[in-house]
Amino acid sequence: MAKKFIKLKSEDLSQWYNDLVVKAELADYSPVKGCMVIRPYGYSIWEKIHDFMDPFIKEKGVQNAYFPLFIPESFLKKEKEHVEGFAPELAVVTHGGGQKLTENLIVRPTSETIMYEMYKKWTQSWRDLPVMMNQWCNVVRWEQRTYLFLRTSEFLWQEGHCAHATDAENQEMIQWALNLYKKTYNDLLAIYGITGVKSNSEKFAGAGKTYCIEALMPNGKALQAGTSHDLSQNFAKSFDWSVQDQNGQKLYPYQNSWGMSTRSIGGLIMVHGDDNGLVFPPQVAPIQVVVIPIPGHTKAKTLAEKIFVDLKTKYRCQIDDLEGETAGFKFNKWEMKGVPVRIEIGDREADANSLVLLRRDTLEKQTISVSELDSVLNKLLVDIQNSLLEKHKKFTQDNTFTVDSYDEFKKVMSTTRGFVSAHWCESSECEAEIKQDTKATTRCLPDGQPEENGVCVYCGKPSKHRWLFAQSY
């Protein structure tokens, strides 16, 4: 029963993950350290994420644009915290055209500085606000330890950057972006994420506040799945960017930036995959339905083709009628590729005008008549999507532990891991000590977490909130 073609997820998660990413042809290693080639099957996932999010971004009035890959070193230095945060992971261009450059160029780790320098040029009046732009692009962060999709030196993302006349508008936008990520994870990727606000030590370099969505992975580690930053007026002031308000006074725009990356694909693979390979939720699956006529069955082939022609007008559908592979081989192949629904048709089905449906998430088979296909399939795809989300939600809840003592905290982190909900006094010293002991950091103060009087799980000083802790990817 157990497949020997990839390592079992249950036995060795990271080996399973690495094997699967390569064998399912999502991505491959490149000759450059920490970089990956995203192959067509993997890239089509990114396209689905793009296609899901982009209309929402546009509908909000945010326009797509493109800013350069190279940023003058001096730009990055304008915001002190920003450059300090990013300095250790920058790729720097020192030569061009065979000559040493008079000023080094940074390969963008994120585009705040170059975008805001341009925003400054384009705006003079409060009437020019808000400025709302987004770009789909690549960024480079020279990470010391990398994993396919989850942390690569170069990755793809979208980064939205808006500037507003009032802080109220700014806050509204920040929450809008966070909700977009939550929606994308929930509705498209069927991943249950926890939204909240970051602690001071975990926030984006240069931000006033960072809001995030965190998702729990099967090994009990948390993945920072998307962030929305309240930049306040920090960057505007550092760049001396002001416009005139209605009263002729200087107005420093309130800014926000928000990003979600190809890391999400890593989360998608981890969360849903099983010992047989990938499991994609139907909404994001590059192929939603695969039709397999049992090889050698002639009557089956005709029916399969008829069904395929019909289905491909409604779903992302593929037929696998290549000769020379046995049925079992095809089943395993498409299971590894994570296709949500498989239709099997042999002569037996052809005679009865029926077909066999298999859902990838549970591997349950059912035989139905051809006339029922439309309604059953429609319902099945919705059901798979929903149950994958429910499953991950349940997993997250089952692995969120409310603790009131540091011993319990340490016990969780040394055994099952997962989220720990614990009181914390919000001092960075306690946070650092806890990290030292347990490798866990604060992930966020979850949205909707009620205020309650308690004492810090580490130092015993008064605390107002339970924060969410976890070891992070």
Added chain:
RNA sequence: CGGGGAUUGGCGCAAUUGGCUAGCGUGCAUGGUUUGGGACCAUGAGGUUGCAGGUUCGACUCCUGUAUCCCCGACCA
């Protein structure tokens, strides 16, 4: 960046103290028989052993450097 492991046909591995023409499985190609959970037979193609040096009569094997990957740390918007 520190510690450990690895790199040999596409993939997974072997090759004794440094010694003969670098093997095996799988995959690939061709032909045939098959095909309801990774079929079988036959024939065949595919390698300057990651890269660069060095030691040696002789290097997959030893030494130095270097690149990439994996694991464990440190780091990580």
